Amino acid sequence: MKLSKLSNRFAIAGVGYTPQGKVPGRSAASFYVEAAANAIKDAGLKKTDIDALILYRHFDPVGGDVDVSAFTVAEQLGVRPFTISQETYCTRTWLTHAIGLLATGLCRNVVVVYGDNARSGRRTFVKELSNGSATDDLAAYGDLSTLAKYAMLAQRAMYEYNTGPEVWKEIAIAQRQWANLNPIAGMYSKVLDDEGYFSAEYVAEPFRLLDATPTSDGGRAIVLTTAERARDLPNPPILITGFGQASAPESPFRLKVNDEKSAAAVASKQAFEMAGMTPKDIDVCELYDCFTYTVESTLCDYGFFKPGESRDWITRERIGPGGSLPVNTSGGMLSEAYFMGLTPIAEGVMQLMGRCGDRQLGTLKGTVMPKTIMCSDNGGVFQSHCSLILQRGG
């Protein structure tokens, strides 16, 4: 199939938010349900219009909470969709799942949702141990946490491409400057400068605490539908001009930084091809930023700069407020809140809809209203990837 046939045929019609940050006393399920309900209302739909409900990956419950399943969320929304699903791991199949359902006509309106009480429940992302016992063979080496896997590749990139904390601090600080314009961002009132970044403690060197995204309570959801149907709904349709999907499922310790077929490289190539675009056509990037280095590696894999150029290319002046290529304008997961790929994608949609308040591009001094926004979603440790090129439809 010629990928361009799929361009601008599907759209995001609504976004759902919840209270976020530190929101104690709530179940993870409640955030899923509230986010999904708000997305359905935002899209101008009735709950009975929803014929597919897709949950992001499953996590074990924390803080005495109970397990969340797609059954739970559908039940509490009072819906009986054609299909309901939930990923077990971060394989990031939601996008192609939704597109397939819409393209075949099996479904008309798909809700994709994520929620967690990760902050109040103190989720650790250390899956190598359970109650102090190893769940696999990685714990034998002391290789604990998702953070450590990303840090391992970041260390290699320092060696191979002359990157490092001097580059990553630009990402952390630029995103913090965006968060300072976003009242719902976790770091809204916290200014960050060079000294603040470098004084943060090392967690797994070369990563400091501020290279990592904090956990959040809350949820986020989007509604996907066909472009044709979206034109009849209240919000301006946000068209999926290009999308791509790829996986690189090797164990993280076997991944290499100089991989021309990394999941991000392959997925973005598909998206650019579908849209008939190159990085030069992109006005804004909203990128999955579990760690600062993830932003760097994604921009490089997408072709915004060549390997080895990040030290010159990534500056707060370029990617921060007023810069020529705004990146993660909500503050991103690093400084706004962590809702997996729905943090960057929701922000891309909201910017194109013109609903971003003080940080709205085109309103904020020194910025222009974007036509085209590149979003990314990343799963595992660079092991699965979605790219989306979004544009506002007429």
Add this chain to the structure above:
Amino acid sequence: MKSFFTPRVVADAKPFWQGCSEHKLKFQNCSACGHIRWPASVVCPNCLSEEYEWKEHGGEGTLYSFIVFRRAFHPSLEAEIPYVVAVIDLDGGPTILAGISGSKSEEIHCGARVRVVWDDDQGKDEQVDIPAFEMV
């Protein structure tokens, strides 16, 4: 060196861990294409052949990357901090996780030539042996 935790060993990988207890680095060598694989599997990820033999590796390689844990992700590791976890590209493959012996963290660098070393210390005998490497 002794492992930080007793690993939960998948059945396919038992000969690897048995090799470690004998201070030998053993991997499956594909009988059809010669590919040396890790993680352990019933088929070769290069050619899908089911024929293989566990063979000892010479234990030399190049340090691909490493991290220095400065925070204990479990209370039992607080006394170990800081400790290093490395990724080693063994000559002829495969790539494995490993500890590093005999060097301070600031002396370790990517691209270093390394060779496997085993620790005879029996002080933590509930734990199993894991491969560690020293810079050559």
